[in-house]
Amino acid sequence: MVVTRRRPLRWLRAIAILAAVIVVAAVSIVLTRPSSKPLRIVVIADSLTEGMGEVTDLRRTWPHLVGDQLRIERGEAAGSGGTWLPASVSGPMFGFAAGRAGDGSWPAIGDSGVPGSIGHGPVSWDVSRYDSAVVQVSAEKAGQQFSASSGGTTVDFTSSAAGVSSFVVDSLGPELTVRGQGVVLGVLGRSGTGTVDVYNLAWAGSSTQDWLGWVGRPALLPLLRGIDPDVVVLSLAGNDLWQGVGAEKFAGNLRRLHELVGEVAPRARWVLGTQPVADNTPRADWMAYQQKVIDYAAELRAPLIDLVDTMPGYSGGPFFYAADHAHLTDAGHALEAGEAGPAIRRALL
Numbered sequence: 001m002v003v004t005r006r007r008p009l010r011w012l013r014a015i016a017i018l019a020a021v022i023v024v025a026a027v028s029i030v031l032t033r034p035s036s037k038p039l040r041i042v043v044i045a046d047s048l049t050e051g052m053g054e055v056t057d058l059r060r061t062w063p064h065l066v067g068d069q070l071r072i073e074r075g076e077a078a079g080s081g082g083t084w085l086p087a088s089v090s091g092p093m094f095g096f097a098a099g100r101a102g103d104g105s106w107p108a109i110g111d112s113g114v115p116g117s118i119g120h121g122p123v124s125w126d127v128s129r130y131d132s133a134v135v136q137v138s139a140e141k142a143g144q145q146f147s148a149s150s151g152g153t154t155v156d157f158t159s160s161a162a163g164v165s166s167f168v169v170d171s172l173g174p175e176l177t178v179r180g181q182g183v184v185l186g187v188l189g190r191s192g193t194g195t196v197d198v199y200n201l202a203w204a205g206s207s208t209q210d211w212l213g214w215v216g217r218p219a220l221l222p223l224l225r226g227i228d229p230d231v232v233v234l235s236l237a238g239n240d241l242w243q244g245v246g247a248e249k250f251a252g253n254l255r256r257l258h259e260l261v262g263e264v265a266p267r268a269r270w271v272l273g274t275q276p277v278a279d280n281t282p283r284a285d286w287m288a289y290q291q292k293v294i295d296y297a298a299e300l301r302a303p304l305i306d307l308v309d310t311m312p313g314y315s316g317g318p319f320f321y322a323a324d325h326a327h328l329t330d331a332g333h334a335l336e337a338g339e340a341g342p343a344i345r346r347a348l349l
Contacts, residue, residue, distance in 0.1 A: 047204030053327025065337035067198035081194025086116030113217025115203035121179035130189035146180030207239040208253030225264035235273030251292040269347035272297040273305035303343035
């Protein structure tokens with residue numbers, strides 16, 4: 001395998017980024033209060049973003065680390081603002097839990113199109129670090145009932161029509177449990193007065209083929225319309241190769257996905273991401289797909305998160321990778337956050 005180029009002191013940089021985020025996240029005083037609606041970032045991606053591997057906390061995935069960086073730059077506590085809490089994660093190779101689904105619930109991504117969504121519930125989250133939660137649900141018809149319980153308080157909600165709705169739970173206790181007659185899409189946990197909301201919608205194993213199927217389901221595009229993101233990050237390719245989606249079809253899928261999401265998020269600035277060369281894949285095969293991302297970013301004049309050239313493979317940086325040589329550690333996500341942050345800032349200029 002050809003090892004990708006590695007910049008000097010990149011390990012130290014990743015460690016420094018992670019250490020800084022952890023330290024500042026412990027700060028409870030917010031230096032400035034928000035004066036406008038939050039900056040909203042949505043990420044559409046796969047396992048390198050969802051956190052599969054040896055990531056120890058949802059908040060240590062790279063989108064949330066970038067959110068912490070942006071809050072710090074705004075004079076806010078890193079851990080304040082909004083954090084998307086999915087109802088579930090996509091498989092067993094996770095070092096952290098998202099929501100915990102109870103008896104009678106089922107994975108609902110095929111029904112709703114939203115990664116991690118759960119049918120009916122109950123779904124419970126640890127919300128000990130949050131002050132309030134925006135609960136996102138999807139109903140099949142008017143009159144479907146949902147409830148959210150936390151800290152001895154229950155908030156009841158009845159859908160007024162079919163589709164995506166949300167309701168707020170304030171004064172959270174240590175745990176939040178949501179159940180209902182429709183689909184529980186997830187929760188935006190909010191803490192402090194931070195002005196950055198991060199929606200990491202990544203799903204391990206997903207390809208552009210999968211995402212194009214999901215945008216055709218009832219809830220994904222309405223959820224994105226309601227979020228009204230300022231930035232959308234799109235980082236897919238590896239699973240297209242492994243699923244046998246041809247490189248040219250992948251390029252067409254990437255374009256179509258951008259167009260469909262763009263229709264419901266017309267204000268969004270776009271950032272595209274490449275992925276580091278996988279140890280078990282010939283570089284030429286990998287680059288046939290990554291080059292399509294690079295070319296489309298150039299066509300859109302969108303900033304590019306360049307992990308092909310800036311992130312080593314396992315043999316060049318084992319500290320960044322899990323034992324499977326493919327997925328990432330906390331340090332790997334910190335390294336990716338160091339590359340993604342500047343690209344997202346450029347998109348906002």
